[in-house]
Amino acid sequence: MKFAGTDSYIATDDLMLAVNSAMVLGRPLLVKGEPGTGKTMLAEEVARALGKELFQWHIKSTTKAQQGLYEYDAVSRLRDSQLGDPRVHDIANYIVKGKLWEAFESERQAVLLIDEVDKADIEFPNDLLRELDRMEFYVYETQQLVQAKNRPIIIITSNNEKELPDAFLRRCFFHYIRFPDKQTLEQIVNVHYPEIARELMKEALEVFYGVREIPGLKKKPSTSELLDWLKILMAEQIPAEALRLGKKERLIPPLHGALLKNEQDVQLFHPPSRRAGSGY
Amino acid sequence: MLIDFFLSLKRAKVPVTLNEFLTLLEALEKRLVFGSAEDFYYLARLCMVKDETHYDKFDRVFMEYFRGVTDPTAELAGEIPEEWLRKLTERFLSDAEKEQIKAMGGLDKLLETLKKRLAEQKERHQGGSKWIGTGGTSPFGAYGYNPEGIRIGQAESRHKRAVKVWDKREFRDLDDSVELGTRNLKLALRRLRHFAREGAEQELDLPCTIRATANNAGYLDLKMVPERHNKVKVLLFLDVGGSMDPHVEACEQLFSAARSEFKHLEYFYFHNCVYEGVWRDNRRRFDEHLPTLEVIRQYGPDYKLIMVGDAMMGPYEILWPGGSVEHHNQEPGATWLKRLLDHYQHAVWLNPAPQREWKYTRSVATINELMETRMYPLTIDGISQAIQLLNK
Numbered sequence: 001m002k003f004a005g006t007d008s009y010i011a012t013d014d015l016m017l018a019v020n021s022a023m024v025l026g027r028p029l030l031v032k033g034e035p036g037t038g039k040t041m042l043a044e045e046v047a048r049a050l051g052k053e054l055f056q057w058h059i060k061s062t063t064k065a066q067q068g069l070y071e072y073d074a075v076s077r078l079r080d081s082q083l084g085d086p087r088v089h090d091i092a093n094y095i096v097k098g099k100l101w102e103a104f105e106s107e108r109q110a111v112l113l114i115d116e117v118d119k120a121d122i123e124f125p126n127d128l129l130r131e132l133d134r135m136e137f138y139v140y141e142t143q144q145l146v147q148a149k150n151r152p153i154i155i156i157t158s159n160n161e162k163e164l165p166d167a168f169l170r171r172c173f174f175h176y177i178r179f180p181d182k183q184t185l186e187q188i189v190n191v192h193y194p195e196i197a198r199e200l201m202k203e204a205l206e207v208f209y210g211v212r213e214i215p216g217l218k219k220k221p222s223t224s225e226l227l228d229w230l231k232i233l234m235a236e237q238i239p240a241e242a243l244r245l246g247k248k249e250r251l252i253p254p255l256h257g258a259l260l261k262n263e264q265d266v267q268l269f270h271p272p273s274r275r276a277g278s279g280y
Numbered sequence: 281m282l283i284d285f286f287l288s289l290k291r292a293k294v295p296v297t298l299n300e301f302l303t304l305l306e307a308l309e310k311r312l313v314f315g316s317a318e319d320f321y322y323l324a325r326l327c328m329v330k331d332e333t334h335y336d337k338f339d340r341v342f343m344e345y346f347r348g349v350t351d352p353t354a355e356l357a358g359e360i361p362e363e364w365l366r367k368l369t370e371r372f373l374s375d376a377e378k379e380q381i382k383a384m385g386g387l388d389k390l391l392e393t394l395k396k397r398l399a400e401q402k403e404r405h406q407g408g409s410k411w412i413g414t415g416g417t418s419p420f421g422a423y424g425y426n427p428e429g430i431r432i433g434q435a436e437s438r439h440k441r442a443v444k445v446w447d448k449r450e451f452r453d454l455d456d457s458v459e460l461g462t463r464n465l466k467l468a469l470r471r472l473r474h475f476a477r478e479g480a481e482q483e484l485d486l487p488c489t490i491r492a493t494a495n496n497a498g499y500l501d502l503k504m505v506p507e508r509h510n511k512v513k514v515l516l517f518l519d520v521g522g523s524m525d526p527h528v529e530a531c532e533q534l535f536s537a538a539r540s541e542f543k544h545l546e547y548f549y550f551h552n553c554v555y556e557g558v559w560r561d562n563r564r565r566f567d568e569h570l571p572t573l574e575v576i577r578q579y580g581p582d583y584k585l586i587m588v589g590d591a592m593m594g595p596y597e598i599l600w601p602g603g604s605v606e607h608h609n610q611e612p613g614a615t616w617l618k619r620l621l622d623h624y625q626h627a628v629w630l631n632p633a634p635q636r637e638w639k640y641t642r643s644v645a646t647i648n649e650l651m652e653t654r655m656y657p658l659t660i661d662g663i664s665q666a667i668q669l670l671n672k
Contacts, residue, residue, distance in 0.1 A: 014322040021312050074490050169330035176332040
């Protein structure tokens with residue numbers, strides 16, 4: 001079984017190769033890239049394309065590696081013991097399975113997404129080495145070894161906020177999703193908004209790449225922002241000419257809120273009011 | 281196999297390990313890619329490079345190592361006996377077609393095209409050396425009979441296209457020495473963290489509570505701990521004005537990142553070199569001086585000192601009394617810098633000027649000497665190194 005993109009996700013050749021290699025060799029695939037280039041989407045689409053179940057583990061700054069395996073709910077056991085609940089005698093009643101366990105347990109090979117691994121504490125990836133390598137872990141409370149029935153396809157995303165430890169990286173395949181070129185981007189837009197007028201798309205893409213190339217931009221808009229912007233452009237029925245007008249003088253594009261997420265970035269453009277002479 | 285390639289990667293400081301190399305060989309053995317240089321490039325990168333900052337180095341090594349390596353299939357095609365081809369073509373071509381061939385530049389040209397075409401076809405079939413048989417369609421059938429087919433030979437060779445991928449070196453920007461954004465900076469600074477629990481006890485300490493409750497024969501005994509805070513204390517000395525003007529942006533970014541990252545951050549400005557006074561507010565720099573001794577007294581040696589400046593000035597500004605360009609200083613800058621360094625064990629100097637320019641100004645070397653070579657460029661990489669040193 002091979003992954004070749006889906007009807008709603010355009011995968012480049014190198015990305016397909018990365019996913020397929022990770023599948024064949026049973027290694028986790030670490031995906032990095034600018035925000036909004038479809039890192040998280042990848043896992044969803046892989047699962048959809050291959051008809052596999054998807055387990056998503058979203059990492060926060062407080063997430064511990066242990067939580068992905070299992071948690072021992074000591075507080076409810078404590079409460080039960082004080083209330084005299086008979087459940088209290090079996091510790092297994094208080095073991096709460098984590099996402100990794102669920103994925104290991106799945107009867108058919110599953111896809112496991114570990115989203116934004118860099119958000120967690122710096123030691124987090126180190127705590128998962130054995131689990132990702134051997135696909136097994138030990139539950140101390142019940143003295144039980146959990147082994148993956150089928151090695152899940154593991155996709156890990158990172159936004160580069162922290163450097164990941166070498167030992168962890170060595171166990172992964174690494175793929176950096178480049179920002180798509182114009183041609184790929186056109187394909188992506190077409191997949192999402194097939195009914196968009198050619199003219200509008202052409203102008204919008206030009207404005208979009210123009211915005212990305214402005215020096216000093218704090219947060220470059222990415223694919224997901226472009227898609228949002230196109231959506232409201234279409235909803236507001238902005239004509240293509242409106243986009244063409246402002247390009248030369250670096251006027252702020254219409255409905256810029258979807259593209260520019262930083263106040264200082266907006267300042268880099270001329271507000272249209274100044275040109276009309278009624279500005280401040 | 282490919283061991284030289286692996287070693288060249290190592291030489292180029294791409295952090296690869298034997299394990300990763302073996303993974304690549306395993307992948308090749310499983311025939312994940314075959315017969316395409318481009319796919320091989322992607323696969324090798326996937327297996328051996330674990331950070332996009334190393335992509336460029338990898339590209340360069342790859343380019344160097346595989347330069348001149350053409351597709352093996354091209355050679356195979358060259359081995360087809362020419363007379364044999366000629367004979368076959370002649371046999372199968374009708375007179376009318378031969379006329380057409382002539383119009384296209386003669387039989388030799390056709391054969392040339394044909395060979396090229398064969399090379400391409402081979403790639404797609406990916407068979408062994410028996411490609412003619414296993415290919416199913418006789419290449420001559422496909423092309424010899426049909427003059428249309430000959431024209432297809434203009435497509436770019438696969439190998440060439442593949443070369444472009446690494447020749448483009450698209451990841452050049454991602455090398456470690458890129459300009460900083462505040463986000464990156466904050467991350468670099470974040471490594472300078474010292475977590476400690478201090479102050480009011482506000483959090484439930486679950487493990488401790490469980491232990492205490494067990495000791496308490498099962499009756500709840502709640503234990504609290506204070507929250508974790510970043511305890512690190514930082515003193516930031518920033519050079520302003522004069523030669524620092526071109527670096528304002530970088531310093532601003534560093535400053536704003538440091539301000540949001542460290543709770544205990546004190547900052548002061550100086551010009552070119554530190555003397556007996558520093559100031560907090562640049563607008564009032566001439567009337568609101570704070571004695572440097574006061575700073576030393578007020579902020580203990582547990583503070584970490586970060587000096588930021590290009591260290592480019594006249595040597596007398598550091599070494600002689602009265603050398604300052606702005607006022608008359610009783611003691612030379614070097615003495616004051618020494619005093620700071622004696623007090624603050626953990627100190628670094630960040631220099632926003634590009635490292636390759638340092639050697640052209642003597643004062644940079646002088647300051648670096650005073651700092652005991654703890655001067656780093658103001659890049660992500662430089663800051664990371666500096667922070668590592670501060671953490672020691």
